[in-house]
Amino acid sequence: MLTLGLLVASLTATTLLQSQVPAEAAQVAPSTSLPTTPTNASIVAMSIADLNVARSARTVDDRAAQQVAQDRRHQRRVKKQRQERRADAKAEARAARRLEIWGLPVAGAGWSAWFGESGSAWSSGYHTGQDFTAPSGTPVRAVGPGTITSARWSDAYGNIITITHPGGDESWYAHMSAFERTSGSVRAGDIIGYVGCTGNCYGNHVHLEYHPGGGDAADPLPWLRGHGAY
Numbered sequence: 609m610l611t612l613g614l615l616v617a618s619l620t621a622t623t624l625l626q627s628q629v630p631a632e633a634a635q636v637a638p639s640t641s642l643p644t645t646p647t648n649a650s651i652v653a654m655s656i657a658d659l660n661v662a663r664s665a666r667t668v669d670d671r672a673a674q675q676v677a678q679d680r681r682h683q684r685r686v687k688k689q690r691q692e693r694r695a696d697a698k699a700e701a702r703a704a705r706r707l708e709i710w711g712l713p714v715a716g717a718g719w720s721a722w723f724g725e726s727g728s729a730w731s732s733g734y735h736t737g738q739d740f741t742a743p744s745g746t747p748v749r750a751v752g753p754g755t756i757t758s759a760r761w762s763d764a765y766g767n768i769i770t771i772t773h774p775g776g777d778e779s780w781y782a783h784m785s786a787f788e789r790t791s792g793s794v795r796a797g798d799i800i801g802y803v804g805c806t807g808n809c810y811g812n813h814v815h816l817e818y819h820p821g822g823g824d825a826a827d828p829l830p831w832l833r834g835h836g837a838y
């Protein structure tokens with residue numbers, strides 16, 4: 609209202625002034641109004657300056673926004689990489705655990721003829737392994753990770769496989785009806801052959817022997833239990 613009042617007052621003053629000036633002077637009146645032109649120009653100039661300030665402010669804002677977006681992208685990338693590394697580590701740990709999980713040579717088999725039992729049926733006078741009874745053709749599995757270092761025929765053991773485990777311990781699997789594997793590295797649970805009754809045998813079973821460091825036979829059960837096989 610104050611501005612409007614001033615404007616009305618100013619207009620009134622101009623009207624009064626114009627009514628008082630002669631016609632000649634009135635003709636040059638546009639030139640007297642020239643100062644208003646630079647004023648307009650300066651307003652435009654100011655507006656452009658304002659616009660530039662606004663633009664540069666916007667540019668600064670844009671840059672800040674871009675920086676924030678870039679930072680977020682970087683954070684997302686770092687997070688993703690961290691998650692991938694964590695997933696890789698978990699997969700490796702799972703694989704390592706799988707290698708550490710030992711098992712029995714025949715799943716769900718009956719246990720008979722324990723290590724150390726004496727009897728004339730055994731050439732050494734006592735039983736040198738642990739027997740696991742199962743129907744002929746049942747898969748026989750590696751008890752732990754290792755390498756098949758022998759797959760052969762023996763009159764006493766029939767079809768027999770020897771697996772050498774890390775550290776040099778050996779596991780022997782005797783009387784098999786057939787071999788599935790005869791060489792190469794194996795993981796715990798890999799099928800190496802099938803239950804049978806070849807060699808000096810009284811019924812379908814796997815005769816498992818444990819030879820610590822490749823030496824004389826010892827009871828395989830404490831060894832298997834120590835590896836968490838059962």
Ligand SMILES: [Zn+2]
Pocket residue numbers: 721735737738739814815816
């Ligand atoms: Zn046996």
